[in-house]
Amino acid sequence: MIGWIGIIMCLFVSSLGALEELPPPQNLRAFSNLDSRVYLAWDPPAPAVLLVELYNDDGVPRGLDPGQPRDILSVRFTPSGACSLRSVKLFMFTPVRPDTIELHIWRDDGTGYPALFVGDLITPRRFVVSASYSWVEFDLSPYRIYLSGEDFHVGIVKVDTSLYYNVLVDGAPSVPPRSFLFSMRDFDFHTIMGDLMVRAVVKPLSAKSLPAAKRVQNFPIGFKSPIPYIPVFCPAILERSALLDYRIYRSTSPGGSFFLVGTTDSLYYDDLDVRNDSTYYYWVSAVYDGGESGYAGPVSATPRAGDGTIYDTLMYDSGVPSFAISWSPGYRMANRFSLPTIQKIVGIDCFIYARGMMRPGIYQIWGDVVDSTPVFILPSVDSVRTTGWHYIDIDRFNVYLSGDFLASINLYDASVAVGALHSSGARFSYDYDFLTRSWSVLPDTIYLIRVITSYSFSTVRVRLYPGWNMVSLPVLPENRSFSAIFPYAVPPAFRYNPITRSYARVDSLVEGEGYFVLSLDERTYEISGIPVRSYDIPVYRGWNMIGALSRPEPLSVSSIVAFPEAILADPRLYYFNTFLRRYESTTDLISGRGYYILSNGDGILRVRMRSE
The missing domain is CATH 2.60.40.10 (Immunoglobulins)
Structure with missing residues (x-):
């Protein structure tokens, strides 16, 4: 029988029955x-x-692989052209307990066999597997493995010393064979009486999209594999x-x-x-x-x-992992989250598949750069003694954040395994490589890491940065003087007067108005008082400065009601970016910020928590 390639088009997770699945929010x-x-x-x-699944098996398991502990299983694949390797699937049988495998990706040696000792395309990675009788998928997208169309091999080293797990084999081997066993007893290759149920999921690429430094080099003429191979392709393309x-x-x-x-x-x-x-x-x-x-x-x-105070759980997962990932000590696994307002981080929740020692941390993200100094790291190592969801209470450490950040699990031994899901294009999860001291985003993996936050309507925090800051009062404190609210800022505040078209000094702040405040350093101010849930403010023809309400989430500019309705000439807001020293357009009011809005005439703006 001539070997063949089956191809499917998939969104999110590769499967034969999901050709027309439309992704949900x-x-x-x-x-x-x-x-x-x-x-x-x-x-x-x-x-x-667009993903393509390469496979040799017929999908029907007929037996178990013949490998012993430390033996190497391998399967040879021939992609139709340039591609990147996204994941590997194995049909596993682990009836007794979770076991460990070591996954390799090898070049072909030019004769149809894997180049075991010189052709590894990735640093071997170990996975904990628990699949009584099912397919298991391993995400390889973080490695960015680019293939120029040459043959490659997926290898599995049976590192566990037990005999309680196997890869399934079908009953119809390819001719010539494409599944091999390398025995550590005679140090030689052996063919397997069937195709190993191992599959490779790749993303087709154009030749121009292949990074030159990561291309798989072609073998010299005369060393190309002599084994013939005829691929069969599915012509359907899903847009x-x-x-x-x-x-x-x-x-x-x-x-x-x-x-x-x-x-x-x-x-x-x-x-x-x-x-x-x-x-x-x-x-x-x-x-x-x-x-x-x-x-x-x-x-x-x-x-x-x-x-009162409200709590929210930031999460990307469905609660049930499909596989687990472990790294060496010093590596980190994290999810990226974003908070529009300053909120308190009260806890980190993560799914632990294998027990061990770890140390959770939080890292701020500036643009796309992760700050090397953590905002918070647990003072002592957390020894995880049970599997399943593991909650780390950090409420007592008073960690307040806004903007983008990473919630990280920092590993202190190699036994810790964190639950994960496969999700194409997610780009919410990150890995930290201890050797290169760098973070990398994972486009197809979601870690089961969550963050619990709290927001108090009556006690809010406003952060000032060096320079001019555009702010407003989200609560009404008992003392509204500038020096009481911002004691370390440079007095006074300034507010634009649309009638005189000039800035006026302000010594006492009120709700609904926006102000400019000069700060000489970065500092967070805690302000307590009655929450601002609504206000009416007079506006005049031209530019007017307005404020925001006390709420954890943004309020759309479409919620602003104008009397008369026609005065809102430009239903957009403009906020001064202190870092970039420029105005930026936005459609959301965020607690603690001040904004410019353009009015086409005199009237009143009504800002409410909800439409009335």
Whole structure:
């Protein structure tokens, strides 16, 4: 039988039955404890990625591999052209307990066999496997393995000393054979009576997209493998449909029937048709011109009256890992999160598959650069003694953050394994290489790492940076003088007067107004008082400075009601970026910031937590 290649097109996870799956929104979250409303937010769907699955087996397991401990299994693949290797799939049988395998990617030696000792394309990586009788997928995207179209081999070293796991084999071997066993007893290759159920998932690339330094070098003429190979290709090509909007569904129970409550083309939604102290469950789908995606969710929220503290869980996962990853001591695994306002980090939650010692940390991200100095790192090593979800309470350390940051698991021994999921195009998870001292983003892997935050409506924090800062009061303190609110800033504050078209000195701050404040250093100010949940402010023809409300999430400029309606000539906001020393356009009001807005005439702007 002549060997063959099967090809499938897939979105997210490769599978034979998912040719037309449309990706749903990601990272759906719901905010509780808001008065008579539930706020939902989510991230855009992951981009569609064209993936091709290479395989030799017929998909029907007939037996187990004949390897002994320390033996090497390998499978030879021939891609149709330039590609990058994204993942490897194995059909595994581990009936007794989780076991460890060592995964290799080898070049071909020019005769159809793997170049075991000179041709490794990656540093061998070990995985903990628990699959009683199923496919297991290993994400290799962090290695950025680029192939120019030459043959390559996927190798599995049976590092575990037990005989309690195997790779499945089909009953129809390729002719000539493409699956091999390298025995450590006679130090030689042996053919296997069947094809190992090992598959390679690749992303086709154009020749121009191959980095020259990472291309697989062609073998000299005369050393090319003499074994013939005829690929068979699937001609179908799946193109991503255009994203139109999102649909929001709601239910009063997690398993009950749900109904459509609204649509939006934004990445957030305010559900105002709710009652305080009742719990609601939400699902969100993405609507394309080619149909509707599956659902993100459910997530739940309970609206409540009052000015208390709300908690939120930042997460990307569904709660159940599909595989686990371990690294050597000194390496780190992390997820990237973002907070629009300054919030308190009260805990880190992670799924531990194999026990060991670790030390959680938090690293700020500036642009795309991860700060080498951690914002926070647990003072002592955390010894994890149980598997499953592991919560690290850091509430007592008073860690406050805004913007982008990494929540990291810093490894202190090689036995720790963190749960993970495969998700094409996610780009939320990062690895830190101890040898190169650098972080790298993982495009196809999501770690099961979560962050729990809290936000107090009545006690907020405003951070000033060196230079002029555009700010506002999200709460009303008892003493509203400039020196009481910003005691280390340079007095006074300044506010633009649209009537005189000049800046005026301000010694006492009020709600709804925006101000310029000069700071000589970076400093965070804690301000306590009555939360600003709404305000009306007069505006005049031209530029006006306004403020934001006390809330953890942004408030869209579309929530601003103008009287008369026609005065909002430009429904956009302008915020002064202290770092770049320039104004930037935005459509969201963020707590603690001040903004410019352009009015086409005299009137009043009404800013509310919700539309009335």
